[in-house]
Amino acid sequence: MSLRPNAITSCTSARPLRVLQVLLLLSLLLIALVPSTIGKGRETWESGFVDVEPYLELRCACVKTVSEIHPKNIQKLEIIKPGAHCNKLEVIAMLKDGRKVCLDPEAPMVKKIAQKMLKGERSAA
Template sequence: MEIKNRMITAATIICLLSTAVTEAISLARMGTELRCHCVKMESRFILPKNLLNVQLIPSGPHCSNTEVIATLKSGLLVCLEPKAPWVKKIIKKILESSKPTPETRI
């Protein structure tokens, strides 16, 4: 009977430890995702031919700033200053291209 109790206790401890580790990992991941991506912003003009992709991240619970992250053809990620006039034009184009056209509305 004593061996059975020890096995049940050991199984319970293993389950509790695995649950605690799983929760700790998910909380650690959440902590890194719930913050701003950009620390330094670039406002100098970047030639469009050097841009591979531009990602617009609206402000939200993760960050109070709107973030514009450009991927250059070199693979470098650059945070763009959303208030720079040339970046405002890019944001406008992104928002216009994401609006549904009359044909796509249901």
């Protein structure tokens, strides 16, 4: 009869050790996964641009648009045609200070800027 209490105590002492092993494995798994998700899908709502890779997200890149911007501030212009990801034409300007701003493709000023920049690329090529 003295064997039974010893068996119970040895069984209960082994159980917390097993729980600690499982917790350790789970924490190591979480530590390994967290760095891979940091920086994915950064969103800058202030400028109206959502900075995500096109193969990760199938949605419009422009949340809100700006209708007027001075052409001297634009370093590069990107035009994204409507498609499966978004049913709107999107015009994204990379400014000289590094920010990305979505422009309203229907605004007359934006149309002029886009035509001048596209004409400049054709003449350079």
